[in-house]
Amino acid sequence: MTDHSLSQDEYDAITDAAAHWCMRLHADDCSAQERVAFEQWLAADPLHAFEYQAMLEIWDVAGDLPRPEPIAVPMVPAKHQTPWRTFGMAAAVCALALPLAAYSGWNLGWLPNSYQHFETTNNVRQVTLNDGSKVELNLGTELTYSNYKDQRRITLKKGEAFFSVTHDTSHPFVVKAAEGKIRVTGTKFNVWMYEDQVKVNLIEGSVLVSSNDDLPGDGLRLGPSMQASYGRGDYIPRIRQTYDNDNSLAWLNGKLVLDDLALSEALPLINRYLATPLMVADNSTGAIRIGGIYNIKELNTLVTNLPKVLPVYLTRNEEGNPVLNSIPQKPPKS
Incomplete structure (x- = not known):
């Protein structure tokens, strides 16, 4: 990084450049020469890389922006036309960058006036959102928080989180997870996600759960001790009642509890914590049952230990994933 304190104008120039490169690298007509120039700019100062990474996060938020009604614009020659999505994203990035959430964008509900990004790797972490809500993040979890005029929005990109939401009936709290969403005003609930599978456990209050964000309506309502x-x-969504012995929140104490589950049911819970997912060779292997209490930080050792406690052996598929295979039963002697 430069060895002198930057003036506001110098810092703004770097932010401007980061926004410019973010837009150009996402454009279909970005040339090879531009990409080389970008790499040179990025390597010139560590602050460039820092600002560019921040701009990518803002771009990610802009990609989820509600789209305004089409606006009539003057016709221009075809070679100068810019696709609406690219233009809208670029405008959103610029509005967010200088400064975050221009007044008009906020007032129309297009842009947030507050944005936070959180990510965990090997430790559980508790964070406080700008609205005062508390979130506990499990291992390997990533989410963003954006505060819009009409809603508070969480995007759960991966992992699991427990939410204690500050009550505000006029400013609902919406969690986007995979293709669906969870809408609340103030409550306590847990969201688990692995690939495109999502489970929502309600502890207190009520939530509305929708399995597809594009479907009409707000979804099905959950009461306490219910899971969607x-x-x-x-x-x-599929709805079921949970009971006092439900172990969905055991991760808050650093544990994964498998209560006599078939391997096909247990693997998504286990794979959430593995860098390389564990697989089963066939349905008969998937039907083998497993139980026990495991430390979520030590689940990698479970993979190698399973053949010691279950009638299975490990192989590798072409992609390098570990695969569990059931050991054939010997026929009884006649």
């Missing part, structure tokens, strides 16, 4: 689950293509 959905996956890709589900029209409505």
Whole structure:
């Protein structure tokens, strides 16, 4: 980094450049020469890389912006036309960058006036959002928080989180997870996500769960001690009652509890913590049952230990994933 304190104008110039490169690298007509120039700019100062990474996060938020109604614009020659999505994203990035959430964008509900990004790797972490809500993040979790005029929005990119939401009936709290969403005003609930599978456990208050953000309506209402689950293509979530012995929140104490589950049911819970997912070779292997209490920080050792406690052996598939295979049963002697 430069060895002198930057003036506001110098810092703004770097932010401007980061916004410019973010827009150009996302453009279809970005040339090879531009990409070389970008790499040179990025390597010139560590602050450039820092600002560019921040701009990518803002761009990610801009990609989720609600789209305004089409606006009539003067016709221009075809070679000068810019796709609406690219223009809208670019405008959003610029509005967010200098400064974050221009007044008009905030007032129309297009841009947030507050943005936070959180990510965990090997430790559970508790964070406080700008609205005062508390969030506990499990291992390997990533989410963003954006405060819009009409809603508070969480985007859960991966992992699991427990939310204690500050009550505000006029400013609902919405969690986007996979293809669906969870809408609340103030409550306590847990959201678990692995690939396109999502489970929502309600502890206190009420939530509305939708399995697809594009479907009309706000979804199905959960009461305390209820769970909703959905996956890709589900029209409505599946709802079930939970009981006092439910172990969905054991991760808050650093544990994963598998209560006599079939391997096909247990693997998504285990794979959430693994760098390389564990797989089963066939349905008969998937039907083998597993139980026990495991430390979420030590689940990598579970993979190698499973053949010691279950009638299975490990192989590797072509992608390098570990695969569990059931050991054939010997026929009884006649």
